[in-house]
Structure formats: structure tokens, C-alpha cells
Amino acid sequence: MEQMNVPAWRKSSRCGTSTCVEVAKVEDQYLIRDSKNPEATALSFTKDEWDAFVEGVTAGEFRF
Template sequence: MEDMNVPAWRKSSRCGTSTCVEVAKVDDRYLIRDSKNPQSAALAFTKDEWDAFVEGVAAGEFRF
């Protein structure tokens, strides 16, 4: 039987061979981790926090 709480990590297709962050969704949490150090602890966000982040990215709030 498959464990539904095991994260299915996804990496952006834009990463290529470089190091990127990976994202997974488990239950009602969105997880982010460093792809070069996958054993380290992941950051966890609620749906509302994740939605605010995605909207901020789309709006260009994180451009330098």
C-alpha cells in the first residue's frame, strides 16, 4: 500500500542541472526544500501562505 503522506517532490523544469528548490504538497501543507540537501528539514506553509507567495511571485514582488 502506498503511503499518502510521503512527499512527491517536484523541481522546476527551468532548473536543468543546477541546484534548485523542490516543492511538495502533503495533506494541507506545502513543503519546500533545497535540492542539493534533501535530507535537511523542509519549510512548511499553509495553503493561504502558499497562495500569497505564488501571487507575490506573479506580481513581481520578489524581483531585485
């Protein structure tokens, strides 16, 4: 019997008790979901897409 990869969801330590996004890595995909609706379909990104997102966050591209 083949074992399915179960995501190990992680949430930022800055979230506290508030609603946050959660991130998991399964094989070569990065998954993102809303912590208040974990049953909903997660968004899926490749390593290159995830790396571009992290670089953008680090560079401040998403600050309002």
C-alpha cells in the same frame, strides 16, 4: 498499518542540472526544500501562505 504520506517532490523545469528548490504538497501543507540538501528539514506552509507567495511571485514582488 497506517501508510505515511510520502512527499512527491517537484522541481521547476527551468532548473536544468543546477541546484533548485523543490516543492511538495502533503495533505494541507506545502513543503519546500533545497535540492542539494534533501535530508534537511523542509519548510512548511499553509495553503493561504503558499497562495500569498505565488501571488507575490506572479506580481513581480521578488525581482531584484
